[in-house]
Amino acid sequence: MRVAVIGLGYVGTTTAACLAADGHEVVGVDVNPLKVAMIGRGESPIVEDGIAERLSGAVDGGRLRATGSAADAVAGTEISLICVGTPSRADGSLDLEHLLAATETVGKALAGSDRYHVVAVRSTMLPGSLVEQVIPVLERSSGRRAGAGFGVAVNPEFLREGDAVEDFTNPPFTLIGQYDERSGATVAGLYGRIESPLVRTEVKVAEAVKYASNIFHALKISFANEMGVLLQSLGVDPFPVLDIFKMDTSLNISPAYLRPGFAFGGSCLPKDLRAALHAAELNDLDLPVLGAILPGNEAHLARGVEMIVAAGRKKVGILGFSFKAGTDDLRESPLVALVETLAEQGFDLRIYDKDVSLARLVGANKEYIETAIPNIASLLSDDLGQVVDHAEVLVIGNATPEFAAIADRAGPDTMVIDLVRIRDDVEGFGPGYRGISW
Numbered sequence: 001m002r003v004a005v006i007g008l009g010y011v012g013t014t015t016a017a018c019l020a021a022d023g024h025e026v027v028g029v030d031v032n033p034l035k036v037a038m039i040g041r042g043e044s045p046i047v048e049d050g051i052a053e054r055l056s057g058a059v060d061g062g063r064l065r066a067t068g069s070a071a072d073a074v075a076g077t078e079i080s081l082i083c084v085g086t087p088s089r090a091d092g093s094l095d096l097e098h099l100l101a102a103t104e105t106v107g108k109a110l111a112g113s114d115r116y117h118v119v120a121v122r123s124t125m126l127p128g129s130l131v132e133q134v135i136p137v138l139e140r141s142s143g144r145r146a147g148a149g150f151g152v153a154v155n156p157e158f159l160r161e162g163d164a165v166e167d168f169t170n171p172p173f174t175l176i177g178q179y180d181e182r183s184g185a186t187v188a189g190l191y192g193r194i195e196s197p198l199v200r201t202e203v204k205v206a207e208a209v210k211y212a213s214n215i216f217h218a219l220k221i222s223f224a225n226e227m228g229v230l231l232q233s234l235g236v237d238p239f240p241v242l243d244i245f246k247m248d249t250s251l252n253i254s255p256a257y258l259r260p261g262f263a264f265g266g267s268c269l270p271k272d273l274r275a276a277l278h279a280a281e282l283n284d285l286d287l288p289v290l291g292a293i294l295p296g297n298e299a300h301l302a303r304g305v306e307m308i309v310a311a312g313r314k315k316v317g318i319l320g321f322s323f324k325a326g327t328d329d330l331r332e333s334p335l336v337a338l339v340e341t342l343a344e345q346g347f348d349l350r351i352y353d354k355d356v357s358l359a360r361l362v363g364a365n366k367e368y369i370e371t372a373i374p375n376i377a378s379l380l381s382d383d384l385g386q387v388v389d390h391a392e393v394l395v396i397g398n399a400t401p402e403f404a405a406i407a408d409r410a411g412p413d414t415m416v417i418d419l420v421r422i423r424d425d426v427e428g429f430g431p432g433y434r435g436i437s438w
């Protein structure tokens with residue numbers, strides 16, 4: 001394909017050199033004439049393993065050239081990949097000034113032509129940026145309509161500097177957020193040589209995946225650093241610990257626990273975090289990331305309470321009382337905390353949890369229920385139907401499978417507040433349905 005790459009920094013140069021090496025015909029564009037001249041001479045404007053030879057080979061083979069004129073590049077190509085910088089402003093907000101300026105030059109180059117061309121943004125930008133900022137600039141400057149006159153997409157880049165070529169040629173996936181089918185299909189045409197999965201999704205989802213990824217990477221690094229500091233203070237070498245930790249691909253390095261839902265609880269996570277943080281405090285350690293976990297969890301619990309209070313109805317049915325489905329363990333269950341708060345505020349509550357009901361009769365939790373939460377124990381019902389009938393607001397508190405069918409049993413006026421996303425086709429619940437973060 002014929003491609004314009006706008007912005008020849010780390011992302012743009014890597015993209016241009018690798019696409020040209022894959023056989024595409026690439027024109028690079030930059031406002032910096034030094035970079036344009038370097039590429040003209042077959043030299044790489046960035047230091048990056050594997051780029052110099054790809055770039056010089058492509059320039060020599062006539063598949064890569066550079067220009068200062070976006071109009072020149074756009075005129076002879078089917079796709080523009082915008083790769084300009086999107087830095088932070090002093091207040092932390094995202095500065096799209098360069099991106100929108102580049103967009104405008106591409107839009108002007110499209111004006112007066114009826115040739116189909118796709119503008120795909122590879123730069124990182126917050127969800128909503130393409131539709132709310134980039135498309136209006138393109139439409140104004142081109143006088144054409146997105147989706148009709150030209151295509152638009154986002155195609156976020158996931159390369160790491162230092163491993164950019166390897167990450168380009170062997171990415172975890174190629175991600176395209178498509179404004180419409182034709183735009184997505186056109187961008188996908190660039191990546192035929194890449195074997196990794198190709199994911200085509202909504203624009204906002206693709207924009208957001210980039211942020212989820214980078215924030216998670218930052219969190220992982222900070223976690224490993226703070227664990228190192230904590231373990232060293234306890235006289236433990238962190239390296240074998242984290243090496244063994246990483247061997248667990250069921251819970252540790254895995255999709256487990258990466259699903260938005262309700263606050264964590266139970267007999268282990270809060271207790272063990274507190275013990276580790278207490279030990280850190282004794283050693284005068286500052287571990288702000290680990291220290292933020294319990295307050296973050298409490299804030300999420302408070303969010304659940306606020307949703308129920310905001311519903312403005314007094315009769316509340318709670319489905320699920322233990323900290324997760326399939327257990328009767330109530331220790332540090334966030335649902336116990338939620339119910340206690342609501343009970344104090346005078347809500348008329350009924351609770352259904354078949355495992356806890358059983359425990360009330362025979363299980364190890366019998367004593368806990370009778371001594372720690374005697375006032376709440378009386379709110380427990382063995383009859384799901386009775387709790388549903390009582391409720392003006394039904395709260396799904398844990399992912400017990402029988403709660404998935406609750407939409408069929410609740411009346412049309414019952415509001416459902418789902419803290420766990422009991423099923424993925426949440427539309428089935430109707431207009432009174434609220435998820436805690438979806």
Ligand SMILES: NC(=O)c1ccc[n+]([C@@H]2O[C@H](COP(=O)([O-])OP(=O)(O)OC[C@H]3O[C@@H](n4cnc5c(N)ncnc54)[C@H](O)[C@@H]3O)[C@@H](O)[C@H]2O)c1
Nearest residue numbers: 007008009010011030031084085086098102123124157161
């Ligand atoms: N660097 C990375 O590892 C990396 C990885 C993934 C995504 N990203 C994202 O990709 C984007 C680009 O990052 P980068 O590190 O390559 O930036 P960079 O600063 O290295 O390069 C940006 C280039 O754009 C050029 N430019 C600015 N305005 C222009 C315009 N109007 N027309 C043409 N060229 C213009 C600049 O001269 C510069 O050469 C950012 O949004 C960044 O967040 C970066």
